[in-house]
Amino acid sequence: MKRRQALKHPIALVSMLVCVCCFFIVCVTVLKLPEAPTEEREIGLYPIMRSRKVSLQDVNLGKFGEMMLDMLPQDLAFTVFVPSEDALKRDLRLSVNDSLKPDKFNDTYAIVTRILGFSAVPLALYSANVQLGELVNYDSISGYPLYVSKDIDGMLVVNRIRSEMVDVTKKEIVVHVMDGVIMDAEFEQSVLSDYDAEED
Structure with a gap:
């Protein structure tokens, strides 16, 4: 019985990590980060x-x-x-x-x-x-x-x-x-x- 519960926890942990990573990727692609300044703007x-x-x-x-x-x-x-x-x-x-x-x-x-x-x-x-x-x-x-x-x-x-x-x-x-x-x-x-x- 204890063995079965121990297996459930690592699977739940990996599943949570996968979900968090997917959520992060979706947020980054949808909410695009601002572009870095180009050469043109850096030279004053x-x-x-x-x-x-x-x-x-x-x-x-x-x-x-x-x-x-x-x-x-x-x-x-x-x-x-x-x-x-x-x-x-x-x-x-x-x-x-x-x-x-x-x-x-x-x-x-x-x-x-x-x-x-x-x-x-x-x-x-x-x-x-x-x-x-x-x-x-x-x-x-x-x-x-x-x-x-x-x-x-x-x-x-x-x-x-x-x-x-x-x-x-x-x-x-x-x-x-x-x-x-x-x-x-x-x-x-x-x-x-x-x-x-x-x-x-």
């Missing part, structure tokens, strides 16, 4: 920007940026790396007060069209589509290669030009405002040499 060099889609109505792209977007069909997906007005003034000497005058408008329009060719991609690319540490390659609508990566604060870097703002949307178009002008060296030289010739 820049404030972490949360990616959010911003409507173009809330952002001023400037006259040249608006010009670029007006050249694209609004119902097709494009990504445009639009240079800020400060970048256009600094890199190509384009200014709203001077470059949009009637006698210079056609030349300015041609320059902006070329810049659009270098900086527009026929797909929607949000900053969330690019992983930290990854380098992705796209061809612009003019065939110019664009190398896109993400900085640790969530900003995109395209051909070594850093963005000032990301994920601005206008219908199907995604806009990233850049602190520089994406273009090839030949085009840059021709624009700047034309500008220098005008000043002489």
Whole structure:
């Protein structure tokens, strides 16, 4: 009789342990533990920007940026790396007060069209589509290669030009405002040499 009771207790003990383990596993899988911080959050060099889609109505792209977007069909997906007005003034000497005058408008329009060719991609690319540490390659609508990566604060870097703002949307178009002008060296030289010739 005593022998039978001794056997019952170890079996009951093992059964209890199995039940507790199963309960613990179910709790962990259902109530998921919070994720550990990623590399991006651990490095504190820049404030972490949360990616959010911003409507173009809330952002001023400037006259040249608006010009670029007006050249694209609004119902097709494009990504445009639009240079800020400060970048256009600094890199190509384009200014709203001077470059949009009637006698210079056609030349300015041609320059902006070329810049659009270098900086527009026929797909929607949000900053969330690019992983930290990854380098992705796209061809612009003019065939110019664009190398896109993400900085640790969530900003995109395209051909070594850093963005000032990301994920601005206008219908199907995604806009990233850049602190520089994406273009090839030949085009840059021709624009700047034309500008220098005008000043002489």
